[in-house]
Amino acid sequence: MFKLIKKANIYAPESLGINDILIAGDKILKIEKNIEISGLGNLDIIDLGGKTLIPGFVDGHVHLIGGGGEGGYHTRTPEVLLSHLTRAGITTVVGLLGTDCSTRHNESLYAKAKGLTKEGVSAFMFTGGYKVPSETITQSIQKDIVFIDQVIGLKTALSDHRSSQPTIDELSRMASEARVAGLIAGKCGRIVVHLGNSTQGFEPLFTVIEQSDIPISQFIPTHVNRTMHLAEQGMEWLHKGGYVDLTAGINPDKGARGSIKASDFLVQCHTKGIDTHKVCISSDGNGSIPIFNDKRELIGLKVAGFASLLYQFKEMVLTCGMTITEAITPLTQSPAECLGLAETKGQISPGKDADFLVLNEQLDITHTYARGICHLKDGVSLIKGTFES
Incomplete structure (x- = not known):
């Protein structure tokens, strides 16, 4: 006791x-x-x-019931195991769907989040996925967030050949619905936005905040360090007051060509005088890492792990010279605040x-x-x- x-x-x-x-x-x-x-x-x-x-790591982007599937049924990645999280220092985890909203379902994701919570960690989820209109449990974005305890927000995808290519109006409506639901339920109600390799990058998000009353804080753009172009846009997004989520496993030293390490992204922000308290780092754990050629044909597939979080933390301290406080904030306090969990998590x-x-x-x-x-x-x-x- x-x-x-x-x-x-x-x-x-x-x-x-x-x-x-x-x-x-x-x-x-x-x-x-x-x-x-x-x-x-x-x-x-x-x-x-x-x-x-x-503090324990707060990982805001994990494929709890697996992801992938871009190379056929046999390429669906497995479910997350409890000890894989705790060995990596993850004590709070948020699950979501990815490309596959046909053989993966939010109902199963909800059950997994409840199961992991029963086993001892704190697990939550984002409803939705790449598909637009969003796949939900109650057939309503707002009702999922308001009435389902584990659901804290919405997931969608932009600037990727695998996304549903939502229009600006569709994106605005989804963001508004999630925002209102969050206000009603006392949850973050934010929308995680997967960003792919398309050259448009953040442009649809910039358009939404310029053409509507939706605040920039409503969005959590993720995988922002996958290309230098996205990283530069991400720094501009930060400068305007938005959140960004970096993927710890995206690393040019480990084969992610044209990317930037999460640690180096933070160093560049510090050099440019950009406030980093809204920078989060997540694992994208158990998600697939598809490798496409110039014709967008799948030529390889890997599975993201969880050790990348600690790797980036150590990189920030031991290689980049950051203090422990600076290095753990984007892994703990910042995601807890971004995800609406700061009352009990992150400190x-x-x-x-x-x-x-x-x-x-x-x-x-x-x-x-x-x-x-x-x-x-x-x-x-x-x-x-x-x-x-």
């Missing part, structure tokens, strides 16, 4: 120094320099000896959920706690999904 974490070097994301943390159930109760407890029988004391403690603070990671001197994850429960201890998964061997 109660846990006392002693001598943790806390980044909340801001540096708090060495402190103790008292946890009651799944919540952080108190953070102080020295907490002494007596007369409490059911108390688990964990002495970290000065090790670094950061180490009294009243928040007890979601945190313990790091060693090499900044590798040794322990993962989700809602107060230890899922990973000394690099070993203590808790696995229901059907994991």
